[in-house]
Every structure is written in structure tokens, then in C-alpha cells.
Amino acid sequence: MFELRLLCGEDQVEAVGDALEALDALSVSVEDADAHTEAEQALFGEPGMPPPKEGWQRSRVLALFARQAQAEDAARLLIAQDFFEGGRVLGIEQVPDQDWVRLTQSQFAPVEITPEFWIVPTWHEPPAAAREVIRLDPGLAFGTGTHPTTRMCLRWTARRSLAGQRVLDYGCGSGILAIGAAKFGAAVVDAVDIDEAAVRATQDNAQANGVTLRVGLPELAQGEYDTVLANILATPLKMLAPLLCGHVKPAGSLVLAGILERQADELKAAYAPYLRLEVSDSEDGWILMTGSR
Ligand SMILES: C[S@@+](CC[C@H](N)C(=O)[O-])C[C@H]1O[C@@H](n2cnc3c(N)ncnc32)[C@H](O)[C@@H]1O
The missing domain is CATH 3.30.70.330 (RRM (RNA recognition motif) domain)
Known part of the structure; x- marks a missing residue:
């Protein structure tokens, strides 16, 4: 060439x-x-x-x-x-x-979420320390674990017990957060996205990881959930405040990502009528905001 x-x-x-x-x-x-x-x-x-x-x-x-x-x-x-x-x-x-496929694949190494929890492309062996693994290849939908916003949500999930919970992943992309919730014990996980390609990717990735999710467009989300995860961006998250908070059970958790450090106050203000948001993690200028009803 x-x-x-x-x-x-x-x-x-x-x-x-x-x-x-x-x-x-x-x-x-x-x-x-x-x-x-x-x-x-x-x-x-x-x-x-x-x-x-x-x-x-x-x-x-x-x-x-x-x-x-x-x-x-x-x-x-x-x-x-x-x-x-x-x-x-x-x-x-x-x-x-060159072997372009191999070259591209070599650029996606396993991603550590916690020392025991890794996101591993299908062409890699999981690291020896991994106790929990999500198998995911870079594809059409956002969410391969390489972005700090995704990693912070997964870390939050891995550090809590979701046993028996009903969880909503709003803006599921590849489905990575929903799959993570299912792996960490959630009993029912709904994953929704406005993008039909993301819905298809999530269905495929759930199957490849041996977990059962309910996947669809946003109207699939109904009722209240113990945990609502949404990694979108600050502007849509502000618009979605009443909808997302309406899906959080009393004493349930809301976990928001896709927010830059300088946007923390705008988000707190947008969610103040429903719950008190606080910054609970940060990485590379991005923050994770959480709140409870
Ligand atoms: C940044 S990606 C996050 C993907 C994945 N949840 C993660 O954490 O890596 C945001 C996703 O939200 C979806 N999205 C954006 N606006 C939305 C809305 N109003 N309702 C539902 N999904 C939305 C996009 O299509 C995209 O797949």
C-alpha cells in the first residue's frame, strides 16, 4: 500500500x-x-x-x-x-x-474496573485476577469500558450489592451498565435507548454474556426501580430530570454520568426539586453524581 x-x-x-x-x-x-x-x-x-x-x-x-x-x-x-x-x-x-484486523484488535486491551472486575474483548484471555468479566468488543454502540464515564458507573455498581434489585439502564448504548448490573446480582434489569442500533447491540451483548435483560426503546421503562443508571450528557440529563427521578423508588439510587466537573452545579440545580445530587467519583475531568430519594 x-x-x-x-x-x-x-x-x-x-x-x-x-x-x-x-x-x-x-x-x-x-x-x-x-x-x-x-x-x-x-x-x-x-x-x-x-x-x-x-x-x-x-x-x-x-x-x-x-x-x-x-x-x-x-x-x-x-x-x-x-x-x-x-x-x-x-x-x-x-x-x-499488515494484518489490519490484528492491529486494530491489539489496540483494545482488557479494561480494569476493579482488580476483580474486567471488561475483556472476545479475542483476549481474561486476566488471572478477574473474578467477574464482561465480554465486549468495540462495535456500533457507545460503551466498551474505555471511557471514564462508563468506568465510574461500573465501579459504583461493583462496589454495591444489587442483589434482588430492579435496575434501569437509561441510555444503554452497548448495554455494558445493564450487563454489569445483572452480573452484580440485580434480579430484573431494563435497558433502554433512543437509538435502535444500541437496542440491537445490547440484546446481542446480553446474550453473549449469558445474562437476561429487558431491552427496548425508552417507553419500555415503566414504574419504579431500586437503581437508575444514566450515562448520557449534561444537557439531556437536565431535561430528563423529572422522568429519571420518577423512576427511582423511595430510598432508591440515581446514578448519573456524562457530566464534566464544571457542570456539577447545573446538574444539582436541575435535580434539586426531586433529590439531592452529590459528586461521588471523578476521573479525567468527568464526574459521577449520585442521589437517593
Ligand atoms: C454516552 S452513551 C452511554 C452508553 C452506556 N450506557 C455507557 O455507559 O457506556 C449514551 C447513550 O444514551 C443514548 N441516549 C441519548 N439521549 C437519550 C435519551 N433522551 N433517551 C434514551 N437514550 C438516550 C444514546 O443513544 C447513547 O447510546
């Missing part, structure tokens, strides 16, 4: 990427051309959301082509375009063929 390397400005990245795909690039990736220098910029997106911008101030665009002639043609055509003005072709290099 042949890699065409280009340098361009932030406002050119989208047009260049679209052009490369139209020119049959097998893949296009964008890097910060100033990475590891003082000019390096961080681009953060909230979980489940795309990053706020397509590229960096000075972006390096890497496009893979099956044949050298395709990479050369793409470079020649791009140089002739108005939208590439000021951009540069850095070169074309042959890259060794």
Missing part, C-alpha cells in the same frame, strides 16, 4: 478529506502537524459525540492507496485545486502490508 502525506490548514481538511475519498483512498486520517511541540492543540469531543472541529490549525492528512499510481494521481489532482492553495504534498511512501 502507498501512503500520500499532505499538510494543510484547518479550513481545508474537510474538502481535502472528501476529495481523497472520492479519489478512492482506502482510508484517510488526520493528525496534528504540531503534535509534541509547544504549538500542539487538544481537540476534545464529549462521549458519543464527534470532536468539535475536523482538524488542527496545521493538519497532516494521511491517505492510503492500494497502488502508487493512484497516490500520485491524487497528489497531482489536489495540487491543481483552489481549495488546496497553501497546502503541501509531503510525499508518498510505501507502507508494509
Whole structure:
């Protein structure tokens, strides 16, 4: 395979990427051309959301082509375009063929939730210390245990007894929190999401983990639960406050994630009419907020 390397400005990245795909690039990736220098910029997106911008101030665009002639043609055509003005072709290099599946898989190692509780991709052996394991592969739905918001919810679950409880996972994504609740003793677990792909992923993942869940769109959630888990984002969580609190039993628990540290007060205010939220965990700028009715 042949890699065409280009340098361009932030406002050119989208047009260049679209052009490369139209020119049959097998893949296009964008890097910060100033990475590891003082000019390096961080681009953060909230979980489940795309990053706020397509590229960096000075972006390096890497496009893979099956044949050298395709990479050369793409470079020649791009140089002739108005939208590439000021951009540069850095070169074309042959890259060794790799086992891409293996390479991708190797980037997803088992994730430790507690020393005894791990999320393990199906192609890995569980670590020897693991007493409880969720088997999950990166797929279409959010929630592979690699994001701090998911890990904090799972840690909360693992440190409590859910024995015999009725639990609701609102915004289930891959179903990881619902599966965790079932593994930690919940008697009935309902998992709901507005995204039908998430509903399907949760059904598949529940089956693969040998747990029984009731899975569906949000209207499946009915009545009161001992524990309600919701890892969404601050804005939808504020809108959902009456609905989520209405599903919490008296003396039951509400567990919210997807919230940045600076959003704690807004969330407390939104939930104040129903219950008192407090920060009970934090990781990488994200917080877990919990409350009891
Ligand atoms: C950040 S993911 C969390 C997935 C998983 N529960 C986890 O902890 O990793 C948020 C999920 O909430 C779902 N979602 C967003 N807004 C929702 C809403 N109003 N009602 C139900 N689900 C929603 C999204 O489709 C997405 O699957």
C-alpha cells in the first residue's frame, strides 16, 4: 500500500478529506502537524459525540492507496485545486502490508474496573485476577469500558450489592451498565435507548454474556426501580430530570454520568426539586453524581 502525506490548514481538511475519498483512498486520517511541540492543540469531543472541529490549525492528512499510481494521481489532482492553495504534498511512501484486523484488535486491551472486575474483548484471555468479566468488543454502540464515564458507573455498581434489585439502564448504548448490573446480582434489569442500533447491540451483548435483560426503546421503562443508571450528557440529563427521578423508588439510587466537573452545579440545580445530587467519583475531568430519594 502507498501512503500520500499532505499538510494543510484547518479550513481545508474537510474538502481535502472528501476529495481523497472520492479519489478512492482506502482510508484517510488526520493528525496534528504540531503534535509534541509547544504549538500542539487538544481537540476534545464529549462521549458519543464527534470532536468539535475536523482538524488542527496545521493538519497532516494521511491517505492510503492500494497502488502508487493512484497516490500520485491524487497528489497531482489536489495540487491543481483552489481549495488546496497553501497546502503541501509531503510525499508518498510505501507502507508494509499488515494484518489490519490484528492491529486494530491489539489496540483494545482488557479494561480494569476493579482488580476483580474486567471488561475483556472476545479475542483476549481474561486476566488471572478477574473474578467477574464482561465480554465486549468495540462495535456500533457507545460503551466498551474505555471511557471514564462508563468506568465510574461500573465501579459504583461493583462496589454495591444489587442483589434482588430492579435496575434501569437509561441510555444503554452497548448495554455494558445493564450487563454489569445483572452480573452484580440485580434480579430484573431494563435497558433502554433512543437509538435502535444500541437496542440491537445490547440484546446481542446480553446474550453473549449469558445474562437476561429487558431491552427496548425508552417507553419500555415503566414504574419504579431500586437503581437508575444514566450515562448520557449534561444537557439531556437536565431535561430528563423529572422522568429519571420518577423512576427511582423511595430510598432508591440515581446514578448519573456524562457530566464534566464544571457542570456539577447545573446538574444539582436541575435535580434539586426531586433529590439531592452529590459528586461521588471523578476521573479525567468527568464526574459521577449520585442521589437517593
Ligand atoms: C454516552 S452513551 C452511554 C452508553 C452506556 N450506557 C455507557 O455507559 O457506556 C449514551 C447513550 O444514551 C443514548 N441516549 C441519548 N439521549 C437519550 C435519551 N433522551 N433517551 C434514551 N437514550 C438516550 C444514546 O443513544 C447513547 O447510546
